[in-house]
Each structure stands twice: as C-alpha cells, then as structure tokens.
Amino acid sequence: MGHPTYPRSADEAPASTERWTPLSRIVHLNDLDLLTRETTDPASLARLKKLGLAAEDTERLKAARAQAAQSVGARWLVAYERARQRYGSAVAAVRDRVCLGCFVTLPTTARPRSGAETVTTCESCGRILFWG
Amino acid sequence: MTLGTAPIGYDLSLCIPNLKAKGKESALAEMVSAAHLAGAIREPDLLLELLRVRERVGSTALGKGVAIPSARSVTVLAPRLVLGRTARGIEWGAADGHPVTLIFMALAPGEWREEAFHGLIARAAAVARLQRNRHRLLSAPSPEAVAEVLRGASA
Ligand SMILES: [Zn+2]
Numbered sequence: 001m002g003h004p005t006y007p008r009s010a011d012e013a014p015a016s017t018e019r020w021t022p023l024s025r026i027v028h029l030n031d032l033d034l035l036t037r038e039t040t041d042p043a044s045l046a047r048l049k050k051l052g053l054a055a056e057d058t059e060r061l062k063a064a065r066a067q068a069a070q071s072v073g074a075r076w077l078v079a080y081e082r083a084r085q086r087y088g089s090a091v092a093a094v095r096d097r098v099c100l101g102c103f104v105t106l107p108t109t110a111r112p113r114s115g116a117e118t119v120t121t122c123e124s125c126g127r128i129l130f131w132g
Numbered sequence: 133m134t135l136g137t138a139p140i141g142y143d144l145s146l147c148i149p150n151l152k153a154k155g156k157e158s159a160l161a162e163m164v165s166a167a168h169l170a171g172a173i174r175e176p177d178l179l180l181e182l183l184r185v186r187e188r189v190g191s192t193a194l195g196k197g198v199a200i201p202s203a204r205s206v207t208v209l210a211p212r213l214v215l216g217r218t219a220r221g222i223e224w225g226a227a228d229g230h231p232v233t234l235i236f237m238a239l240a241p242g243e244w245r246e247e248a249f250h251g252l253i254a255r256a257a258a259v260a261r262l263q264r265n266r267h268r269l270l271s272a273p274s275p276e277a278v279a280e281v282l283r284g285a286s287a
Contacts, residue, residue, distance in 0.1 A: 020178075031242070
C-alpha cells in the first residue's frame with residue numbers, strides 16, 4: 001500500500017479528481033448525496049444546529065454534486081440514480097463478501113481483479129459495490 | 133500513533149498530539165492520512181475531498197478552539213474519532229474568531245444513519261464542551277495521557 005500524498009499547501013488546491021477511477025467518481029457522488037441528505041433533512045439539520053455545526057451554504061454542495069454527477073458519465077449515472085431512488089443510497093460497501101446494502105453473500109467471482117477499473121453491482125439488490 | 137481502545141463507546145484509536153499542518157485543509161489531509169495508515173479508511177483522496185466539501189457547506193468549528201470535521205462514507209471501514217492537537221492553532225472560520233487547537237474528526241461508515249453519525253459527533257462535542265477537558269487534552273504529555281483524559285471524560 002503506497003503512502004498517500006497530498007499537496008503540501010492544500011488549502012486552495014482543487015481536488016485532482018481527473019485521475020480517479022470510474023468507481024471512485026461514483027463513490028464520491030454517493031458521499032455527496034449522503035452529505036446533501038444530512039444537510040437538508042429538517043430533523044438532521046436541527047441536530048447539527050443544536051450541536052453548533054454550521055451547514056448553511058448548500059449551494060456549493062449542489063455545485064459539487066453536479067460536477068461529480070457529470071464526471072460519473074451517463075452510463076453509470078443511470079444505474080446509480082436507479083439504485084438511489086430505490087434505496088436512498090446507491091453504493092454499498094462489501095465486507096467479507098457480504099453486500100452491506102442487502103446482506104447477501106456475493107459469489108467469489110463477483111470481486112473485480114485488483115486494479116481493474118470495473119464497476120460491479122450487487123446481483124441481488126443492484127447497488128453499486130465498493131469492495132473495501 | 134495508536135492509543136488502543138478508549139471506552140468512549142466507539143474506538144477512539146487515533147491521536148496526533150502535534151499536527152504538522154499550519155492550515156485547515158492540510159490538517160484535514162494529515163488526519164485522513166493517519167486514519168488511512170491505521171487501516172480505518174480506504175481511498176483517502178475521496179475522504180479528504182468529502183471533508184473539504186463539508187467545510188465549504190459551513191465551518192465545523194464550534195468555538196473555544198474546537199472543531200469537529202466529519203465525514204460519512206463507504207470508504208470508512210469502522211467509526212472513528214481522530215484527534216488532532218496543535219499548540220499554535222489553526223484558522224478554522226470559527227464564529228468566535230478563535231483559532232482551533234483541538235480537532236476531533238468524526239468518521240462514520242456510509243451505511244450509518246444520520247442519527248448514529250450525529251451521535252458520534254455529539255460524543256466528541258460533549259467531551260470538548262467542558263473547559264476542564266479541553267485544558268487537560270491540550271496539556272496531556274503523551275497519546276496515552278490523552279486517552280486517559282478521554283476515558284475519564286466519557287466515563
Ligand atoms: Zn446487495
């Protein structure tokens with residue numbers, strides 16, 4: 001495992017998302033959708049305010065989300081949106097070969113080869129899989 | 133630097149007693165990197181970008197020198213509170229204008245509901261709210277001493 005590197009002065013540097021794999025782009029979109037729900041759902045927002053945490057500038061989140069969706073590309077965006085509409089969250093982590101979205105054990109052949117840029121979906125629930 | 137498990141309800145297993153970072157985003161990067169090296173997360177670039185976007189939505193500084201940046205993502209393998217400490221202070225856009233000296237980074241897996249995620253954040257906030265705890269966390273001489281303070285604070 002290589003040591004991650006970051007810009008030395010990262011305070012203004014934009015993310016270098018161009019070199020992200022298709023799956024990374026999808027995961028980022030999913031992350032932003034989770035954050036959107038967290039910062040727009042009234043009950044969630046009320047809790048954040050009570051904790052003293054600010055979350056008012058959702059326009060910037062919308063812009064980041066739009067950019068992330070565009071970077072995913074039409075092909076995977078359809079599968080992503082379909083799963084998101086259905087489950088609220090389109091991406092599921094996999095632990096010990098179990099899809100954490102539907103808890104079905106995935107076949108050994110489901111895992112993409114290491115380093116492969118393949119995006120896989122759960123054959124049971126259709127969520128996009130993140131093999132952590 | 134690993135603290136082992138402090139019984140805060142969740143494994144508070146990461147502490148960086150002296151952050152090298154001088155700015156907010158480089159502090160986030162340093163803490164994400166530590167979480168990655170500890171095996172708590174995958175895809176540090178993705179997590180860092182999420183934390184950056186979160187900060188743009190609104191500052192996670194609570195005031196009184198405390199910030200609780202947070203991220204919920206499938207790249208997080210298990211819930212973690214990562215504690216970063218900096219004597220010099222980092223500008224974090226706090227409402228009280230004070231630089232931040234204690235940073236609790238709350239990381240939750242993507243499958244966690246908002247309530248659970250906010251529960252993790254609330255635990256950090258509860259510890260940080262008391263001036264006595266902040267003082268003890270800032271003056272603890274070692275990660276072990278930090279763990280001791282957290283253990284006492286969350287008992
Ligand atoms: Zn599934």
